[in-house]
Amino acid sequence: xxxxxxxxxxxxxxxxxxxxxxxTVELILEKLASGETIEQLLDAHPRLTRNAIQTALAFAAxxxxxxxxxxxxxxxxx
Numbered sequence: 068x069x070x071x072x073x074x075x076x077x078x079x080x081x082x083x084x085x086x087x088x089x090x091t092v093e094l095i096l097e098k099l100a101s102g103e104t105i106e107q108l109l110d111a112h113p114r115l116t117r118n119a120i121q122t123a124l125a126f127a128a129x130x131x132x133x134x135x136x137x138x139x140x141x142x143x144x145x
Contacts, residue, residue: 071122083126085119088112092123099124 073086083092090112098108105120 071119072126083123085115085123088114090115090119092126095120095123096127 071086072083072092074081074083078084079089079091084090085092085095095108095115099105103111105117108120109115109117
């Protein structure tokens with residue numbers, strides 16, 4: 068794991084966050100998925116960097132590569 072992402076049980080219940088912040092990888096993904104742009108994220112969270120966003124995306128992609136079976140129900144995703 069990069070030093071940009073941390074998992075500390077004392078911060079946000081151990082969810083992966085951007086180091087030195089309480090900004091979770093989950094929050095970044097949710098905001099981007101809802102249509103916010105990277106620029107809007109950067110404006111809303113001054114301690115966030117473009118590199119941190121890219122690292123969060125890479126972290127999430129790597130996490131999804133785990134040997135796990137995900138139920139397929141397209142009606143819930145869309």
